Amino acid sequence: MSTKSVIVALDIGTTKVCTLIAQKTSKSLEILGVGSHPSHGLKKGSVVNIEKTVESIRNSIEEAKLMAGIDNLDSATVGIAGNHIYCFNSSGVVPVKSKEITQADVDRVIEAAKAVLIPSDREVIHVIPQEFKVDNTVGIKNPVGMMGSRLEVNVHIVTGKTPLIQNLVKCVEQAGLSANSIILQPIASSRSVLTLEEKELGVVLIDIGGGTTDIAVWKDGSLLHSQIIPLGGHHFTNDLAVALKIPHNEAERIKLAHGTVLQNHSGETYLTVQGLSGTRPREVSLSFVAEVLGARANELFDVVREVIMERNLQDEITGGFVITGGGALIRNLSELAEFSLEKPVKLGIPQSFGGMTSAMQHPKFSTVLGLLQESQFEAHAVAHEEKRQDESDMFDKLGKSIKNVFREIF
Secondary structure, eight states: OOGGGEEEEEEEOSSEEEEEEEEEOSSSEEEEEEEEEEOOSEETTEESOHHHHHHHHHHHHHHHHHHHTOOOOOEEEEEEOSTTOEEEEEEEEEEOSSSBOOHHHHHHHHHHHHOOOOOTTEEEEEEEEEEEEETTEEEESOOTTOBOSEEEEEEEEEEEEHHHHHHHHHHHHHTTOEEEEEEEHHHHHHHHHOOHHHHHHOEEEEEEOSSOEEEEEEETTEEEEEEEESOOHHHHHHHHHHHHTOOHHHHHHHHHHHOBSOGGGTTTOEEEEOOSTTSOOEEEEHHHHHHHHHHHHHHHHHHHHHHHHHTTOGGGOSSOEEEESGGGGSBTHHHHHHHHHTSOEEEOOOOOOTTOOGGGSSGGGHHHHHHHHHHHHHHHHHHHHHHHHHHHHHHHHHHHHHHHHHHHHO
16 A cells, blocks of 8 residues: 555544544545544643653554554644644735736735734744635635735634644654644544534534633634633543542543533432542432533633634624534533523534544544544645646746747747
8 A cells, every 4th residue: 555645643632642544545535544542741732741642642653553554654644732822813915916816816915914923932833714805805715817906815823832833743753753734623623523504604613622622613614713722621520530539530430421511410319439549439419410510511611602702703603503522522511502602502523434433423533533634635735736836837838938939930
């Protein structure tokens, strides 16, 4: 099998490191291998221990390679999050050199929109066009070929702290791969979970991970806003551990097996919990567990609502909210979110494609599956740009040849 046809996606989260290996086919992608390993060395999406992070990444990669039957891998598309990520919108405007807008004009106006002052310890990860404006015509997605004299663009810019990005890339490289692309995790999750109709209608993706919750607001097919909230599934688990005075692993077990965020759904059921070392097991009311988890869930959705209100985006969210990620699996979370956010809420499941098993159609795989699809999309874009450049070069050479012929004749 040619390694050129193989794509690797790497989701390095606070809770787990997940690796997917897929092969590009003529129509889509075919998943060959999956590797998932507990994550150690990250806190709230940022690397805090390089050795432990490298070991977690390496174990995940080896597991995927074993399943795929592939020994050598070169590079991977890597997801990034963390509370060091800062996103904002910008705009740019340029005059059109000729009456017809070309790709060169589009490139120039995007560069103009990128020309904003950012701190020296930050770097740009993404510049995502939202819409173009040609003279007085707005809402244009692709202006190439249109006639006009003035071209404007609104873009969404994603930045991150350079040292923290470098730490993540260093960990990937020490695990044996190069990071050929860094993609913001909520953008990747949106790719795998949201439909084109939802992005057009207006929807907010809430991706609840272990250390952070990632938000992406979409409208008219464009990314209006993205943000990383430093609250995630670990906070739910930690609240239970503190409230019940039990070890963290026992709190995680209770959250996954018995957790709910609505007290009226828990009844008067009791469950046995194992306390700290040296203490005897005891009975705990499930309604108390629901009270603890529900309080943290309400806090999270309050923060989400504040983000939407601060950006004045509440009227753009016609389609409501979609929650996904491993932290979205607590029972009745969608119902509580719907009550708190006062909009329709549904659980987001990754859309299936070649090689996916039913086990992978799970919210905890939303990001890594999206990274795989984003990687394929970028590869197609690069191939298209190379083809366009080759055609442009060919016409330039042809034009020069014709000029030379006429010089020789006349």
